[in-house]
Amino acid sequence: MPQSKLSESDYHQATKHSYLSVQLDPNYVDASTQPAAFKFYPKFYRRVKLNLNNPNHSFINLSSTITLEKIYKDGIQKLRVNPSAGALYPTEVYVQIRGIEGIVNGIYHLEVENNCLTLIYELIDDGLENYVIPGKCINGFIFLISCVYYRSSWKYKDRSLRYCWLDSGHHLGAIAASAYIHDKEIQLIFDFDKLALNAALGFENKEFVSACAISGTIQEKKIRHLRLQVPFVCGTDYFEANEFIESGYQKTSLQKSRQQKLVHPQFNFDKDKFFQTVWMRRSSRRFYQQSISQENYWRILQHITLPIPSENFEEIEVYSVVHQVRGMTPGLYKGKHLIKAGNFREKTGYLCINQAIAKDSAVTLFFVSDYINYQTAMQIAGFLGQRVYLVSNFWGIHCSGIGAFYDDETQEFLETNKDVLYAMAIGT
Ligand SMILES: Cc1cc2nc3c(=O)[nH]c(=O)nc-3n(C[C@H](O)[C@H](O)[C@H](O)COP(=O)(O)O)c2cc1C
Incomplete structure (x- = not known):
């Protein structure tokens, strides 16, 4: 079937495993060809080192940080608070910060390997709100999760469409856990203009926004679309396109999800122990x-x-x-x-x-x-x-x-x- 004709459930159908499919393609790869698992913006971009004694920094840090380094003969594997299918970590995190003392209002890329925020865009009267929650202004944090899909499709081919989204959901869960520990509430948003945002963030076909989480005070106010495009930086050292994944992403980005009333969960964990659990999760x-x-x-x-x-x-x-x-x-x-x-x-x-x-x-x-x-x-x-x-x-x-x-x-x-x-x- 031409990919333009595929419906939502066809993407599930087309990525099914069966006894035969796994025999025919067991997903063996040469580990030495693994694409880079960390994204870096150029070194001249302004960076903010995350200071774990600052609760706002610590909130962001705990959403993604490295919690274990495993040494293998081919190199070091850096495991994180979020799990990932095959430990390939296709997800990246961007945070818009507005109205937080000591931090310039802007959109930052979370550089997980160096525990810092890279300022990729300074806000004036514009921001991410117009894409994710039009008509409102968020004083606080807007997290975006994106998928650098080739990190996963390198090994898992078409089925990695599933793993990118599952990993993205896990990453949202890691943000929610960090929010809980830092006494903050978050709201997840899945239905928004993802394609316009990808274009504004300069992702080309190599990275796609999958979800958003907001934390802060919501004010009625119109914020403009980003006035400039963010320059393209590739999240891997090399790239091979996968048309099926790109069309699966685009098709499922246009369809609205079911709607429900926003209700926040109430947890009752000992927070110190929960913090330890997030750090020790394996x-x-x-x-x-x-x-x-x-x-x-x-x-x-x-x-x-x-x-x-x-x-x-x-x-x-x-x-x-x-x-x-x-x-x-x-x-x-x-x-x-x-x-x-x-x-x-x-x-x-x-x-x-x-x-x-x-x-x-x-x-x-x-x-x-x-x-x-x-x-x-x-x-x-x-x-x-x-x-x-x-x-x-x-x-x-x-x-x-x-x-x-x-x-x-x-x-x-x-x-x-x-x-x-x-x-x-x-x-x-
Ligand atoms: C979406 C997803 C699918 C996974 N599938 C498997 C699996 O089929 N078999 C397995 O042994 N582990 C699986 N894992 C666990 C990963 O291998 C593990 O998260 C990764 O190696 C990182 O280790 P960590 O979770 O201890 O940090 C999966 C994890 C995720 C998030």
């Missing part, structure tokens, strides 16, 4: 087939159902394959309802492309949806995924996202006709 590389308590299991599920602070929305339903939760019959559940009883360890491991984490976990979760807007649905799945990581880790339960599964066989096993967007394993 993906479990192995589970030991041990049980978890029902109390912890229900805590995790309950947090998934708390409000998502956004007016743009897609409903995510969660199925749980319970392998080992104390006092629960093993089997497939939707919420508290047991759909079918049984030991499905082998089956779940197989469905997740024979990954041991899906088999040896205490529970493997599957997120499904019958979305209107695929891009929004995937990002909300990632946003909830970040909650699952943090709530699990807070209570001493390990966790890992799982983006790779045999789509149709998983859907059949779950007995749903909704698309399976994401899976997560939790356990010890």
Whole structure:
């Protein structure tokens, strides 16, 4: 089918894994050809070093910072507060800052590797508001998440369209966690003029804005579009275009998502411990087939159902394959309802492309949806995924996202006709 004719769900359909597709293309890559995972604006741009004793700096820093450096024979891998499929980190963060003492009003790129903000645009009577929340002025912060898609498509080809959005959702979740720790509220925005913003930020076809998060006071005031275009800087050292991803992004950027009333979630974590959890969050590389308590299991599920602070929305339903939760019959559940009883360890491991984490976990979760807007649905799945990581880790339960599964066989096993967007394993 010509790509211009593809609809939202076709992008899901076209990126499905099956037993055969994985045999034919197991995604092997030469690690030495990996494109750069950090973006830098030219060295003559003005920079602000983030000072962690300043709460506003610390708020921004904790949204993206490096929390572990792993040394391999080919180099160092820098792991961050946000997880990422294959640790490829396609997402970048830009922050518009307005009316914050000690910081010039402007749009900044968050240079994660050097823990600083690079001023890429100074505001006068213009700003990002006109693209993301027209008619309003935000005194505070406007975060933009973008995807430098080649970092992910280098390895995962067309399926990386999914991973870019899931990663973007996780990154929004990391911003939300940092906001919570810094006593700030955030609102997520998915429906806005992304294409106009990409053009204004000079992204060409190499990077695309996926979502926005605002934090601050909202005032009725008209702010002009950006009066100048930001110069193009590539987020990787080399680039190969992928037409499918570019058209998938553009098509899903035009469709409005479902709408809901804005409600903020209420969390009740010990903030010092939660801060430690954000710093220590990691993906479990192995589970030991041990049980978890029902109390912890229900805590995790309950947090998934708390409000998502956004007016743009897609409903995510969660199925749980319970392998080992104390006092629960093993089997497939939707919420508290047991759909079918049984030991499905082998089956779940197989469905997740024979990954041991899906088999040896205490529970493997599957997120499904019958979305209107695929891009929004995937990002909300990632946003909830970040909650699952943090709530699990807070209570001493390990966790890992799982983006790779045999789509149709998983859907059949779950007995749903909704698309399976994401899976997560939790356990010890
Ligand atoms: C969208 C997404 C999909 C992922 N899929 C898998 C997967 O299929 N299998 C796996 O072992 N890990 C998976 N992970 C975990 C990543 O490998 C992990 O986040 C990355 O290596 C960075 O490590 P960290 O999470 O400990 O910081 C996934 C993570 C994300 C965010």
